[in-house]
Amino acid sequence: MVYANAMDRETALGLHEAMLITRLTEERLVKLFRQGKTLGSVYRSLGQEATSCATAMALGPDDMIAPLIRNLGSTLVRGVTPLEVFLQYLGRVGGPTGGREHNNHFGSVARGIIAPTSMLGALIPVMAGVALSFRQKGERRVAMTWIGDGGSSTGAFYEGLNFAVVQKLPLIVVGESNGYAFSTPPERQMAGRMSLRSQGAFTLTVDGNDAPAVYEAAAQARQRCLEGKGPVFLVCETFRMKGHAEHDDQRYVDPELLAQWATKDPLPRFEAWMTQRGWQPDPGLSARLERELLTAADAALEAPWPEPASLTPGVFSS
Ligand SMILES: Cc1ncc(C[n+]2csc(CCOP(=O)(O)OP(=O)(O)O)c2C)c(N)n1
Ligand SMILES: [Mg+2]
16 A cells, blocks of 8 residues: 555644553553453453554544444544543443443444444444445545454445445445454454455555554545545454453463564554654653543542433333
């Protein structure tokens, strides 16, 4: 692909901060999980922050996203706050689902976020529908969603992407090829590479740990969509640096492989890229963010539990 270094300083600083907040928010969530405070497990995106943040960063304010559980970063880019995230994981009042759900399965239509669902692949037809509605209304907007290597083996993935190709819809499907689906490596569940699953969609394959490259590819994908050229399958080659979730010690992953991928960590790589351009992030940024996140986590721990009667409205019809 053409790598035009299109990112300006302000975008780079914003993207770097988003990636760092994503990592630090997840680290704080892990601490809460280990203390037995979260009500469910924590699904890290360690090593994949660029694939969530840089793709979302390339969108316009009116575009819509449907993240998956490993795409916390994309929701933070769209304006979800760490406090909301902590309240959600702790099941407290004030969280996006008010205690009904204890993971990142929440949406925010005002911020252009369709809620994730557990049914892998299901969001592809949903977002193809969102993209269809944009086109029918003559709106210059695109829809974006993510899918893992495992999730791309579902029927819904094929149905949704095929529909988008046939209809030339403004849909970007980000494929996160991260080496595993639970404990299953791609060669045990798919024939060939993820990019072969494009079904005629324009396909870009990018180093998913290279934040500027991911941003550049996502920006190109968006441009194609806005020009009416149909959907883009943007495959990010990356690696899941933690187990499926915190309860999985990933003993099935070769430590040598993890060590190799650790050298490609997207955060220090991006910092080196920025430094080369004289765009060094503030050296105190990490410490400041950690303090802010601790304050937010403490506020969430202090927040009240929901009243039982408040939990059923919106879930069951009466
Ligand atoms: C349709 C469907 N089948 C199975 C599952 C159970 N499941 C949850 S996560 C997961 C693995 C997903 O792997 P991948 O798509 O590669 O995403 P990753 O966890 O690597 O980000 C599976 C099989 C599910 N949620 N939905
Ligand atoms: Mg995977």
